[in-house]
Amino acid sequence: GQNIDQPTEMTATEGAIVQINCTYQTSGFNGLFWYQQHAGEAPTFLSYNVLDGLEEKGRFSSFLSRSKGYSYLLLKELQMKDSASYLCAVIFRGSQGNLIFGKGTKLSVKP
Amino acid sequence: DTAVSQTPKYLVTQMGNDKSIKCEQNLGHDTMYWYKQDSKKFLKIMFSYNNKELIINETVPNRFSPKSPDKAHLNLHINSLELGDSAVYFCASSPLGGQPQHFGDGTRLSIL
Numbered sequence: 058g059q060n061i062d063q064p065t066e067m068t069a070t071e072g073a074i075v076q077i078n079c080t081y082q083t084s085g086f087n088g089l090f091w092y093q094q095h096a097g098e099a100p101t102f103l104s105y106n107v108l109d110g111l112e113e114k115g116r117f118s119s120f121l122s123r124s125k126g127y128s129y130l131l132l133k134e135l136q137m138k139d140s141a142s143y144l145c146a147v148i149f150r151g152s153q154g155n156l157i158f159g160k161g162t163k164l165s166v167k168p
Numbered sequence: 169d170t171a172v173s174q175t176p177k178y179l180v181t182q183m184g185n186d187k188s189i190k191c192e193q194n195l196g197h198d199t200m201y202w203y204k205q206d207s208k209k210f211l212k213i214m215f216s217y218n219n220k221e222l223i224i225n226e227t228v229p230n231r232f233s234p235k236s237p238d239k240a241h242l243n244l245h246i247n248s249l250e251l252g253d254s255a256v257y258f259c260a261s262s263p264l265g266g267q268p269q270h271f272g273d274g275t276r277l278s279i280l
Contacts, residue, residue, distance in 0.1 A: 090268060099172075099258060099271035100211070142209060154199065154262070155223065156269065158211040 061159035063145050068165045069135055076129050077162045079145030083126040090156065091119050091130045092144040100144055103130070132164075140166045171195050174259050174272035182280050183251060189244045189275045191259030198264035200242035202234060205256040205274070214257075217242055218264055254279045 061081045069075040081089070088107040092100040104112055106121035106128060118131040130143055142163045146156040172193045181187055193200065202214040215234045216223045222234065231247045246253060256276050260269040 088267070094209075099273050101271070102268035105268060144211065148267070154267070155201070155213045155216050155225075156267075157213070160208070160210050163209075 061145055061147055061157060063143075063159045063162045065160065066163045066165070068167060069132075071135055071137060071166055071168050073135050074131065074133050075135060075164065076131050077143050077145075077164065079128045079130075079159055081126050081128075081145070081147050081159075083123065085149040085151060086123060086126070086147065087150045087152075088148040089119075089121055089128050090146045090148075091117075091128075092146060092158075093141050094144060094161070095141045103143075135166050137166050137168070140164060172259055172261055172270050172272040174257075174275050176275060177273065178276050178278075180278045180280065181249060183249055185249050186245070186247045187249060187277075188246070189257055189259075189277075191242050191244070191272060193240055193259075193261040193270070195261055195270060197261035197270075198239065199262050200236070201260040201262075201269060202242065202244050203258040203260065203271075205258060207255070211258070214244075215242075249277075249279050251279050253277060 091103040094100040104119035142161040145159040259272040
C-alpha cells in the first residue's frame with residue numbers, strides 16, 4: 058500500500074512553534090505536498106517538496122528526507138487563525154499525478 | 169473571481185435518487201479531479217481526467233460517473249444514491265501533469 062501517516066491531533070499555544078510530522082512509503086515517491094484545510098472549507102496549497110531539504114515560506118517551512126520517507130511542516134509564531142487541519146499528500150510514480158492524502162492533523166492553537 | 173467553482177454547495181436528497189454535481193475551473197488547467205472527504209475528514213481521490221485520459225480509482229462504485237463537456241468542466245453524476253455516499257465532494261484542477269491542485273469549496277451531500 059501507499060501508507061501516509063501523520064498524527065491525528067495536536068495542540069499548541071499562540072506565538073509558539075509546532076512541527077507536524079508525516080511519514081510515507083518511499084517506493085515510487087515523486088513529490089510531497091502540504092495543504093491547509095480550515096473547518097468547512099477547501100484545502101489550500103502550502104508547500105511542495107521533491108528534493109531533500111527545507112523549503113521556507115514566511116512563517117511556514119516544510120522539510121523532506123527522501124531516504125527516510127519523512128517530512129515535517131513547521132509553523133512559527135502561531136496565530137489563532139492557524140487552527141486547521143494540515144494534510145500531507147504524496148505523488149507516487151505511476152499515479153498519473155494523483156495525490157494520495159494522509160488523514161490530516163487537526164491543529165488547535167490556544168491563547 | 170472564483171478559480172474552481174462547484175454547485176450546489178449543499179445537496180440533500182433521498183436514497184435511491186440520481187444527482188449531479190457541477191464543477192467549473194477558469195484557470196486554464198488541463199486536468200480536473202474529484203475527491204470524496206468522509207466524516208473522518210479523510211480525502212480520497214475518485215477520478216482524475218484530462219482531455220485524453222480518465223483515471224478511475226478502482227474502489228469507486230460504478231454508480232459514480234464523471235462527465236466532461238469541455239476542458240473547463242468536470243461534472244459528477246451519481247446514480248442510485250446510498251446512505252454511505254453522504255460526504256463532502258471536492259473538485260480540483262491542475263496544469264497537465266503538474267501541481268499544485270486548486271480545490272473548489274466542496275459540495276456537502278446528505279442522503280436521507
